[in-house]
Amino acid sequence: MHRLYAAAAAVCVGLLATGCGGGERESASGELLLQALAAPGPDPFTASTARSGAAFTPPPVTPAPKSPSGNGTTLRTISGSTPGLYAGIQETPGCDVEAQIRLLGKDKARARAFADGAGVEAGDIASFLRGLTPVQVRADTRVTGHGFDGGRAAAHQGVLQAGTAVLVDQYGSPRVRCAAGSPLRQPIAVTTAVVPKGKPWSGYRADRVIVVKPATQVVNNLLIVNLADGSWIERPTGTDGEEDARPEVLPPVDAAEVFSDLSRTGAAGTDAAGTPSPSEAPAPAEPQPVPDAPAPAPAEPQDQPVPAPDEAPLDEDPLPLPAEPGSGLPDTVTGPDAAPAPDVHQG
Numbered sequence: 001m002h003r004l005y006a007a008a009a010a011v012c013v014g015l016l017a018t019g020c021g022g023g024e025r026e027s028a029s030g031e032l033l034l035q036a037l038a039a040p041g042p043d044p045f046t047a048s049t050a051r052s053g054a055a056f057t058p059p060p061v062t063p064a065p066k067s068p069s070g071n072g073t074t075l076r077t078i079s080g081s082t083p084g085l086y087a088g089i090q091e092t093p094g095c096d097v098e099a100q101i102r103l104l105g106k107d108k109a110r111a112r113a114f115a116d117g118a119g120v121e122a123g124d125i126a127s128f129l130r131g132l133t134p135v136q137v138r139a140d141t142r143v144t145g146h147g148f149d150g151g152r153a154a155a156h157q158g159v160l161q162a163g164t165a166v167l168v169d170q171y172g173s174p175r176v177r178c179a180a181g182s183p184l185r186q187p188i189a190v191t192t193a194v195v196p197k198g199k200p201w202s203g204y205r206a207d208r209v210i211v212v213k214p215a216t217q218v219v220n221n222l223l224i225v226n227l228a229d230g231s232w233i234e235r236p237t238g239t240d241g242e243e244d245a246r247p248e249v250l251p252p253v254d255a256a257e258v259f260s261d262l263s264r265t266g267a268a269g270t271d272a273a274g275t276p277s278p279s280e281a282p283a284p285a286e287p288q289p290v291p292d293a294p295a296p297a298p299a300e301p302q303d304q305p306v307p308a309p310d311e312a313p314l315d316e317d318p319l320p321l322p323a324e325p326g327s328g329l330p331d332t333v334t335g336p337d338a339a340p341a342p343d344v345h346q347g
Contacts, residue, residue, distance in 0.1 A: 030190055033145065033158040034198035037165075038179055041198075043147030043154065045110055046103035046181030049096040053089050053136075054227040056163035061139050061208040061259040075142060080172020081215040083223035083232070083251035084258035086135035087163075090226055090233055093240040094165040095134040095178035101126045103181060109151050117146035117153030117183035118175060132167035132175055133237045135224055139259050140209045143174055144185040153183065157190055159209055161201050170237045171214035172222065187211055210259065223247060225255045 035041050037056075040048060064076055078085055088094055104111045104125055115122040137160055145158040160166070160177065166184065167176040174184045196206075222235045232255070234247040253261060 030192035030195045031156065031197045032190070032194050033156050034196055034200055034204065035145065035158050035160055035164070035177070035179075036199070036201055037161040037163040040180045041145075041147070041182075043149045044180035044182060045114055045146075045148045046100065048179045049100045049103070049181060050165035050178035051092070051094055051096060053092060053094060056087070056136065056227060058140075058162035058203065059138055059256050059259055061205075061210070063205065063207040075209060075211045077211045077213040078259075079215050080168065080212050081217075081219045081222075082172075082258065083253060084225050084255045085138065085172065085212065086168065086222060087138050087225040087227050088135050088233060088235065088241065089228055091241045091244045093134040094136050095167055095176070097129050097132070097134065097167070097240065100176070100178070100181055101129055110148055113146075113148055113151065113153040114181075114183055117155070117185070119183075119185070129167065129176070131238050132169055133222060133235060134165065134167055134178070134240060135222065135235070136227070137164050137166060137174065137212075138162055138225065140204060141174065142187045142209050142211050143177075144187050145177060146182050146184075147180075148182075155185075157187060159204075161204070168222070168237075169214075170218045170220075172219050173212055173214040186214070208259075223251055230255055 033041065038048070038050065064074055104114055111125060112122050115125055118125075118128065120128045139162050141160045141162075141164075143158055143160055144155055145160075146153040146155050148154075160174070165178040166174040167178065169175050173186065176182065177184055219237055222237060224233050224235055225231075226233050232247050232250055234245050235241060236243045
């Protein structure tokens with residue numbers, strides 16, 4: 001049965017939001033935790049609720065270009081509604097949501113810290129989790145993760161290995177890492193030199209890490225790749241896979257080329273040096289009126305064309321991440337996300 005997200009919590013949709021609640025305001029240190037797909041990592045919230053499934057082979061990811069300044073690389077961003085962003089097995093959840101609810105329900109301190117990290121009310125944890133969708137990331141993915149440390153949610157910047165089981169929300173954004181029961185948020189800017197922490201896995205390359213940008217509209221169905229045979233699965237958001245079906249219309253992209261077909265994506269961002277955060281991004285320049293030119297008689301005065309305000313260039317600059325030892329993927333917005341929706345921020 002389709003699960004409705006009954007919790008009244010808002011969703012932070014800013015790519016590098018710096019004031020989204022919880023411990024995120026404190027996570028701009030230079031450490032970048034590399035989290036292998038099945039490892040609980042430091043300070044897990046609960047035992048793993050990830051379910052073992054088919055063997056995972058990550059698709060090819062095109063390396064990001066170097067930043068214009070030459071001081072690093074940029075991260076490419078992909079909309080949470082992008083077909084093939086995630087994978088799964090037909091009618092099989094990658095995470096046990098009910099087990100996650102039970103584990104948190106046994107420990108009030110962990111439940112309160114989880115709610116703080118996730119940006120929801122403690123009383124809404126069950127409905128929040130039941131409104132998420134179990135999938136696996138198909139590319140190494142940058143996130144803000146949390147560990148349970150000293151009775152609170154301690155935020156850190158991290159990279160999830162391709163194949164990691166996660167729960168995603170109705171905007172396609174990862175919200176829980178199932179191997180540790182830990183809440184996830186959007187990554188935020190690192191203001192100092194990035195220092196990877198943890199053992200890199202085979203195939204890890206910093207310039208092949210992506211950022212999932214929350215879709216601008218609610219996603220009713222995720223188009224994921226079947227790990228068993230590479231076919232497409234349409235999974236309604238908020239379900240465990242029991243309503244999985246073959247899409248009536250197949251996506252216009254090969255599942256193996258989602259992260260390598262740059263013709264389907266926008267331009268890469270810039271590095272952190274002198275770059276404003278998304279909340280401080282400069283607005284498009286106001287069109288300036290053109291003074292009337294003196295008109296020679298007897299000819300009629302010719303008005304200079306003045307650009308209309310609605311013809312001003314749209315502010316579509318990709319959202320930047322700081323210089324890291326590699327990475328980068330431009331925005332891809334597909335399906336119903338062509339019309340931007342207003343940002344909604346966590347309280």
